[in-house]
Amino acid sequence: MNVRRRLIPAALASALGLGALTACSSDSAASGNTDKFDVVASFYPMAFLAEQIGGGHANVTSLTEPGQEPHDLEISTKQRAQLEEADAALYLKGLQPAVDEAVGQTGIRTKIDAAGLTHLEDHGTGGHTHEGEEGHAEEEGHSEEEEHGRDPHVWLDPVKYAEIAQGVGKAFEKADPDHAADYKKNTAALVTKLKGLDSDFENGLKNSRSKVFFTNHAAFGYLAERYGLTQEAISGIDPESEPSGARVRELQQEAKADGVTTVFYETLVSDKTAKTLARDANLKTDVLDPLEGITDKSRGDDYFQVMEANLKALRTALGAT
Numbered sequence: 001m002n003v004r005r006r007l008i009p010a011a012l013a014s015a016l017g018l019g020a021l022t023a024c025s026s027d028s029a030a031s032g033n034t035d036k037f038d039v040v041a042s043f044y045p046m047a048f049l050a051e052q053i054g055g056g057h058a059n060v061t062s063l064t065e066p067g068q069e070p071h072d073l074e075i076s077t078k079q080r081a082q083l084e085e086a087d088a089a090l091y092l093k094g095l096q097p098a099v100d101e102a103v104g105q106t107g108i109r110t111k112i113d114a115a116g117l118t119h120l121e122d123h124g125t126g127g128h129t130h131e132g133e134e135g136h137a138e139e140e141g142h143s144e145e146e147e148h149g150r151d152p153h154v155w156l157d158p159v160k161y162a163e164i165a166q167g168v169g170k171a172f173e174k175a176d177p178d179h180a181a182d183y184k185k186n187t188a189a190l191v192t193k194l195k196g197l198d199s200d201f202e203n204g205l206k207n208s209r210s211k212v213f214f215t216n217h218a219a220f221g222y223l224a225e226r227y228g229l230t231q232e233a234i235s236g237i238d239p240e241s242e243p244s245g246a247r248v249r250e251l252q253q254e255a256k257a258d259g260v261t262t263v264f265y266e267t268l269v270s271d272k273t274a275k276t277l278a279r280d281a282n283l284k285t286d287v288l289d290p291l292e293g294i295t296d297k298s299r300g301d302d303y304f305q306v307m308e309a310n311l312k313a314l315r316t317a318l319g320a321t
Helices: 010-016 042-059 077-085 099-107 156-173 178-203 220-228 245-258 272-279 302-316
Strands: 037-041 058-062 088-093 110-113 210-215 230-233 263-265 284-287
Touching: 010 058, 037 042, 037 077, 042 058, 042 088, 042 156, 042 178, 042 302, 077 099, 088 099, 088 156, 110 156, 156 178, 156 220, 178 220, 178 302, 210 245, 210 302, 220 230, 230 245, 245 272, 263 272, 272 284, 284 302
Parallel strands: 037 058, 037 088, 088 110, 210 230, 210 263, 263 284
Antiparallel strands: none
């Protein structure tokens, strides 16, 4: 394999008290210095891409544990060491500031920023953004001012996720040329599946009684834009922020005007606000998963299964035929 390995100096490892490093993933495979192409991914959507594209040639680990809210991630000394030992880091700049900082400080040769592989847009509701969510794409020359406040939730749009997949595939081919043919084949297969998912959403949502849906936070802007829907978020892009009384009253009025039946919440943050709004407005509740992580509460075992579950929930809520 034509992949240059980077070792942490022995003195540094000793000073940090680092022994054998293990991965964050559930299989506890070594995160670096294996006989495979070692990829450290920032959170689930990036890890899924790396696994699908890398196939049997890649050893993929995630910095974000299953069930952990990715925006709150803090990088440990052990995880910094994992990054140093990896052959590639795959992350989405702007989503997790701690990851951005850690990747920037490492000597890792291949740094793949998914935000630079597609176009990010501003879908903020009520001016809310995650702290540090600038979503830069430095390789393309975007300025910090241009990128500030851009919505990072691109993986929820199958078309944009496919664009990212193609960029990741090319990066893998360049970083590990011995297996470039397999990476190209795996990327093509993944893109084909994502095109099929896009068709499922387009056909499944084009005939619906309503086009408006309420969510706990504004994670679904790209999905809504892709399929002609309107997302109304209770708490803006920040899932932990509390809505004002005026915002709650506004949503209650809009529910009546637009025939909204359901308030969606998610699995990794509290459902209290969504359920309170639903009760006060006499609406139903259901799960719309932003796919920031897979847990035992997820409606599926991987990206495609959860996205199909999301489609089913949207069709029911919007009265699709």
